[in-house]
Amino acid sequence: MSILIIAEHDNSSLKPATLNSVTAAQEIGGDIDILVAGNGCQAAGDQAAQVAGISKVFIADDAAYNNALAENVAPLIAEVGASYSHILATATTTAKNIMPRAAALLDVQAISEISAVVSADTFKRPIYAGNVIATVQSSDAIKLLTVRGTAFDAAAAEGGSAAIEAVGSAHNGGISEFVGEEVAASDRPELTAAKIVISGGRGMANGENFEMLYSLADKLGAAVGASRAAVDAGFVPNDMQVGQTGKIVAPDLYIAVGISGAIQHLAGMKDSKVIVAINKDEEAPIFSVADYGLVADLFTALPEIDSEV
Amino acid sequence: MKILVAVKRVVDYNVKVRPKSDGTDVDLANVKMSINPFCEIAVEEAVRLKEKGTATEIVAVSVGPQQSQEQLRTALALGADRAILVNSDEALEPLAIAKCLKAVCDSESPDIVLMGKQAIDGDNNQTGQMLAALLGCGQGTFASELVVDGDKLKVTREVDGGLQTVGLNLPAVVTSDLRLNEPRYASLPNIMKAKRKPLDTTTPADLSVDITPRVSLLGVELPAQRQAGIKVDDVAMLVDKLKNEAKVI
Numbered sequence: 001m002s003i004l005i006i007a008e009h010d011n012s013s014l015k016p017a018t019l020n021s022v023t024a025a026q027e028i029g030g031d032i033d034i035l036v037a038g039n040g041c042q043a044a045g046d047q048a049a050q051v052a053g054i055s056k057v058f059i060a061d062d063a064a065y066n067n068a069l070a071e072n073v074a075p076l077i078a079e080v081g082a083s084y085s086h087i088l089a090t091a092t093t094t095a096k097n098i099m100p101r102a103a104a105l106l107d108v109q110a111i112s113e114i115s116a117v118v119s120a121d122t123f124k125r126p127i128y129a130g131n132v133i134a135t136v137q138s139s140d141a142i143k144l145l146t147v148r149g150t151a152f153d154a155a156a157a158e159g160g161s162a163a164i165e166a167v168g169s170a171h172n173g174g175i176s177e178f179v180g181e182e183v184a185a186s187d188r189p190e191l192t193a194a195k196i197v198i199s200g201g202r203g204m205a206n207g208e209n210f211e212m213l214y215s216l217a218d219k220l221g222a223a224v225g226a227s228r229a230a231v232d233a234g235f236v237p238n239d240m241q242v243g244q245t246g247k248i249v250a251p252d253l254y255i256a257v258g259i260s261g262a263i264q265h266l267a268g269m270k271d272s273k274v275i276v277a278i279n280k281d282e283e284a285p286i287f288s289v290a291d292y293g294l295v296a297d298l299f300t301a302l303p304e305i306d307s308e309v
Numbered sequence: 310m311k312i313l314v315a316v317k318r319v320v321d322y323n324v325k326v327r328p329k330s331d332g333t334d335v336d337l338a339n340v341k342m343s344i345n346p347f348c349e350i351a352v353e354e355a356v357r358l359k360e361k362g363t364a365t366e367i368v369a370v371s372v373g374p375q376q377s378q379e380q381l382r383t384a385l386a387l388g389a390d391r392a393i394l395v396n397s398d399e400a401l402e403p404l405a406i407a408k409c410l411k412a413v414c415d416s417e418s419p420d421i422v423l424m425g426k427q428a429i430d431g432d433n434n435q436t437g438q439m440l441a442a443l444l445g446c447g448q449g450t451f452a453s454e455l456v457v458d459g460d461k462l463k464v465t466r467e468v469d470g471g472l473q474t475v476g477l478n479l480p481a482v483v484t485s486d487l488r489l490n491e492p493r494y495a496s497l498p499n500i501m502k503a504k505r506k507p508l509d510t511t512t513p514a515d516l517s518v519d520i521t522p523r524v525s526l527l528g529v530e531l532p533a534q535r536q537a538g539i540k541v542d543d544v545a546m547l548v549d550k551l552k553n554e555a556k557v558i
Contacts, residue, residue, distance in 0.1 A: 133531070238467045245487060
């Protein structure tokens with residue numbers, strides 16, 4: 001078995017999401033290599049070489065791979081990955097964009113967001129918004145998988161010393177270009193990596209009231225998320241959405257504030273270790289998954305919590 | 310400008326599916342079926358492009374069972390001009406569906422292919438990307454805004470860090486995210502009119518597409534269920550439990 005992991009990185013550093021794929025690869029078993037495709041990405045490649053248990057790191061450094069455009073990166077993955085038995089990437093929006101394109105170029109049926117490795121060709125994955133878990137077996141020569149980050153622990157980021165090789169001709173399809181981005185700047189931890197997540201829902205009533213969550217989050221070192229209802233209502237931007245179609249999180253502590261608990265929201269947070277729900281409606285479905293439920297008006301409860309912690 | 314919009318027949322989003330008693334698959338007997346919500350958003354975007362005068366024709370396509378005609382009629386009632394059903398009663402994988410759509414694109418030559426970012430049954434999030442690969446064209450996935458600018462397309466995408474905008478040459482494939490638009494309801498006169506719009510049927514075999522499955526479903530199960538915990542009396546008790554019992558703050 002030989003496994004190629006597609007690194008998630010920002011050129012200057014390797015993103016922790018990559019380490020969840022390393023663990024999934026270790027469960028499959030075999031030689032594990034990492035491909036870092038970017039522009040000026042040597043530093044990210046050096047970090048990838050430090051990850052425990054990696055044989056080789058391939059660096060494809062070219063302007064064509066800036067901003068991870070799928071049209072350019074997918075052909076590279078298809079080229080470098082063609083000799084492997086498995087190609088893995090953690091299911092970030094970058095990987096979800098690129099990996100199916102690479103799969104089609106290789107003529108293989110990708111398997112999305114695996115949550116468990118049963119054997120080298122058999123995997124579990126959630127379907128129907130996480131209401132059902134399917135066990136699927138691939139007959140393709142190359143198993144191309146995305147990995148649900150919360151389902152696999154992060155591998156050790158240090159302790160390895162993989163060989164680094166430059167690889168791959170530059171693929172530039174010339175059919176797409178990066179125009180710009182609006183990235184939310186925040187000193188708080190990333191939602192998917194935070195130990196504590198505090199999320200607000202429609203009950204927050206407006207965007208200004210989220211300040212109460214930010215204040216509490218800063219005291220606890222937490223990230224702030226939101227339900228789809230809060231995002232759809234325009235309270236907060238889309239990158240804060242926790243749920244089946246937003247981010248999947250599994251922190252040590254998840255505090256749901258003014259969130260009723262729609263199925264698609266539960267699908268994004270129900271693997272959290274401890275769940276707290278604060279809602280004035282005691283019939284809210286969120287209480288059925290909460291370890292600690294507080295039936296209270298959030299506008300009185302939040303300031304009290306803020307002063308008690 | 311011609312737009313092809315792909316739609317899928319799926320379990321209605323309000324239905325909570327369960328495994329069959331033998332655990333071989335999910336139980337879909339007598340379950341309400343609908344157009345996939347993300348596909349409905351794609352149809353709405355196509356109709357808006359036509360209302361703005363950017364698009365001249367909208368062709369709705371579905372790859373699936375005979376009953377997918379119902380979802381194609383929904384697309385026609387929302388404003389598509391004609392429809393094509395690629396009929397297969399086998400359960401098709403994203404790669405096979407993408408290959409069928411590629412064959413339809415070869416004969417229809419659309420400028421933009423619009424589709425949902427994922428279907429809420431398999432949750433694969435693959436077909437649009439695969440179609441773009443097979444067509445060798447650009448892809449704007451998870452779109453929250455779409456602007457046609459001459460022979461280019463500007464697509465704003467919902468990504469983990471926020472929003473990203475890409476420029477794509479035409480033709481291109483765009484997959485819709487939740488906030489691209491809010492779909493309208495079809496009016497009764499439009500539903501009646503949709504019944505007379507043309508709907509052609511073809512098959513994967515007619516399109517010379519190999520639909521042999523690559524992945525077999527070994528079984529389905531319910532996820533581990535979480536037990537409800539306790540209700541706390543007040544904030545003081547909550548903070549105490551978190552500090553001293555759960556030890557998470």
